Amino acid sequence: MRAVTWRGVNEIGVEDVPEPMILNDQDIIVEVGLSATCGSDLHLLGGYIPTMRAGDVLGHEFMGTVAEVGRSVTKHHVGDRVVVVSFTSCGQCWYCRQGLWSLCDNGNPNPGITEALWGQAIGGCYGYSHAMGGWAGSHARYIRVPYGDQGAFPIPENVSDERALFASDAAPTGWTGAHQAGVQHGDVVAVWGGGGVGQMAARAAMLMGADRVVVIDRYENRLEQVRTHIGAETLDYEAVDVPAELREMSGGRGPDVCIEAVGMEAHTPGAQHVYDQVKQQMRLQTDRPAAVREAIYACRKGGTVFTLGVFAGLVDKFPLGAVMNKALTLRGAQQHGHRYIPEILELMSRDEVKTEHLATHVMSLEEGPKGYAMFKNKEDGCVRAVFRPAS
Amino acid sequence: MTSSTTVASRAARAGGTLARHVRTAFDPSAGRPAGSGQPASGWLVVTVLREESDIENSPLPAPLAEFGDRVELRVRSGSDGKGTELAARLRDQPTSSSALRRLSGKDPQADLRSALRRAKQILEVGEVLVVDPTPHGERTLTPGGAFVEAWTKAAPEAGVL
Numbered sequence: 038m039r040a041v042t043w044r045g046v047n048e049i050g051v052e053d054v055p056e057p058m059i060l061n062d063q064d065i066i067v068e069v070g071l072s073a074t075c076g077s078d079l080h081l082l083g084g085y086i087p088t089m090r091a092g093d094v095l096g097h098e099f100m101g102t103v104a105e106v107g108r109s110v111t112k113h114h115v116g117d118r119v120v121v122v123s124f125t126s127c128g129q130c131w132y133c134r135q136g137l138w139s140l141c142d143n144g145n146p147n148p149g150i151t152e153a154l155w156g157q158a159i160g161g162c163y164g165y166s167h168a169m170g171g172w173a174g175s176h177a178r179y180i181r182v183p184y185g186d187q188g189a190f191p192i193p194e195n196v197s198d199e200r201a202l203f204a205s206d207a208a209p210t211g212w213t214g215a216h217q218a219g220v221q222h223g224d225v226v227a228v229w230g231g232g233g234v235g236q237m238a239a240r241a242a243m244l245m246g247a248d249r250v251v252v253i254d255r256y257e258n259r260l261e262q263v264r265t266h267i268g269a270e271t272l273d274y275e276a277v278d279v280p281a282e283l284r285e286m287s288g289g290r291g292p293d294v295c296i297e298a299v300g301m302e303a304h305t306p307g308a309q310h311v312y313d314q315v316k317q318q319m320r321l322q323t324d325r326p327a328a329v330r331e332a333i334y335a336c337r338k339g340g341t342v343f344t345l346g347v348f349a350g351l352v353d354k355f356p357l358g359a360v361m362n363k364a365l366t367l368r369g370a371q372q373h374g375h376r377y378i379p380e381i382l383e384l385m386s387r388d389e390v391k392t393e394h395l396a397t398h399v400m401s402l403e404e405g406p407k408g409y410a411m412f413k414n415k416e417d418g419c420v421r422a423v424f425r426p427a428s
Numbered sequence: 429m430t431s432s433t434t435v436a437s438r439a440a441r442a443g444g445t446l447a448r449h450v451r452t453a454f455d456p457s458a459g460r461p462a463g464s465g466q467p468a469s470g471w472l473v474v475t476v477l478r479e480e481s482d483i484e485n486s487p488l489p490a491p492l493a494e495f496g497d498r499v500e501l502r503v504r505s506g507s508d509g510k511g512t513e514l515a516a517r518l519r520d521q522p523t524s525s526s527a528l529r530r531l532s533g534k535d536p537q538a539d540l541r542s543a544l545r546r547a548k549q550i551l552e553v554g555e556v557l558v559v560d561p562t563p564h565g566e567r568t569l570t571p572g573g574a575f576v577e578a579w580t581k582a583a584p585e586a587g588v589l
Contacts, residue, residue, distance in 0.1 A: 038563075040563065040565065042564070042565040044565075044568070045568070045570070050565065052565035052566060053565070054563040054564055054565050055561070055563045056563065057562070057563050058561070060558050060559075060561075061555055061557060061558060062554075062555055063553075063555065087572065087576075088576050088579070088580075089576070090564070090567060090573045090576050090577060090580075091565070091566065091567055091568040091570065091573055092564040092565035092566050092567045092568070093564055093565075094563055094564060094565070109554070109555075127549075127552065127553045127557075129477065129552040129553045130477055130552055130553075131475065131477045131510050131511055134477060142474075142548065142552075143548070143549050143552060143553055143557060144557070146557055146558065146559040146583075146584060147559075147580055147583035147584065148545065148583065148584070148587050148589075149531065149533060149579075149582060149583035149584065149585065149586025149587035150579060150580070150583045150586075152531075152586070152587035152588045152589065153531045153586070153587065153588070156588065157588075158587070167576055167579070167580040167583070170559060171559050171560075171562060171580060172559060172562065173562045173563045173564065177563065181562075183557055184553075
């Protein structure tokens with residue numbers, strides 16, 4: 038079958054790869070209907086998460102049809118239309134049972150790598166490096182889904198493929214951020230990053246009762262999507278002083294909750310960006326944390342900062358003094374999607390969550406390199422390039 | 429067949445990037461990977477989300493049973509509903525090994541570490557998760573790729589458990 042693969046730093050290929058097989062009794066095989074690029078893929082592309090091998094199949098956000106089931110699978114049948122959460126989690130360990138699904142003890146067959154990097158291993162993720170399990174990704178005709186009863190969810194009839202696709206990763210990641218940050222009724226919430234995850238975090242915060250939700254980005258097409266499809270307010274960080282605007286918008290207090298949905302390749306105007314770029318390129322820090330720094334400074338005293346963007350390792354000039362003295366709660370997580378996806382699909386079926394607008398460019402697998410280039414460079418207003426393997 | 433488009437190919441950078449990332453994962457103050465030491469007792473421990481009686485009354489999972497009397501086992505209730513602590517150590521306790529050997533799965537406890545992880549999976553999930561053979565394209569030989577391949581092969585036995 039054809040697949041979009043990582044070939045090297047900033048090099049994407051389209052290759053023939055073997056079809057996946059059932060290897061565990063709880064596996065299912067899904068014929069991929071749609072598979073999205075994700076901002077976190079750009080960290081793989083740029084070589085910032087250096088546990089990829091040439092030939093690895095990319096993609097972790099997808100939906101499709103069940104093509105085969107293992108003998109222990111009870112919830113799914115061949116032909117079911119499903120969306121699959123991007124994390125591989127067993128559903129049986131203590132972390133899964135606590136709803137902390139991305140922290141699964143058993144979903145990553147390569148625990149030694151992340152134990153070395155972070156002290157403990159977390160669950161696995163499709164198409165996201167050998168540190169995250171080495172699972173083949175979804176930019177292919179078929180994908181193997183371990184723990185199929187846990188990770189695949191039936192799509193309601195009235196939810197389109199294009200909408201359901203983003204219940205795989207962008208939406209549950211946003212829900213994870215807003216919920217785990219403890220958004221309360223009446224809160225002012227600021228979200229750094231107006232891509233798919235940031236938009237979904239904003240929508241989640243609104244549905245959780247936030248009084249005012251503000252999304253910060255520099256791309257006008259993304260900010261327009263936020264205003265039109267999400268219903269949140271926006272700030273262009275290249276045009277205004279973000280902390281000052283946020284203070285004014287929150288009665289001088291600062292936002293109650295600050296959600297960072299940017300990650301390790303943050304941009305910012307001015308000297309800070311140059312400093313971070315130089316240190317990152319020299320590997321004196323692995324990640325550029327400009328948005329996290331700003332969120333910490335902007336957050337109200339006693340508020341919560343949530344790092345939802347992907348970070349890999351170490352950062353420099355981290356304002357720990359502000360965290361401590363302002364009594365901030367600092368949290369982070371990969372997505373605990375298994376606990377949120379049923380609710381998200383229900384909201385999608387009632388038109389309370391809409392995501393089709395994120396798929397600005399739908400194309401074939403053969404156009405994989407072009408899709409990633411457009412997505413990376415934000416060409417033609419690309420918010421997400423989405424691949425349709427059957428086309 | 430590969431049809432690849434180079435956005436701005438910097439593949440040669442990958443090997444150096446990898447080495448630097450590994451280096452930066454080390455705790456500079458300790459001069460070794462953070463938390464990579466080992467307890468003096470020699471026990472390796474996992475917490476299994478099963479009742480203590482379930483574990484005591486079940487056959488020993490095959491990965492641990494294969495060690496026969498070369499290992500000691502200890503089972504005790506975990507704190508606050510977190511499950512049951514299952515510990516194992518080699519009867520002939522090896523001398524302390526370096527952090528690098530532990531993290532690369534080359535220390536004397538590597539096989540036991542892997543067995544303990546697999547036993548936990550059997551007790552909790554009923555089967556041991558396998559990833560290979562996984563679909564992939566052409567594996568181009570590069571220093572970075574060789575390093576990742578070696579680390580991936582060692583990863584099930586390596587770590588700080």
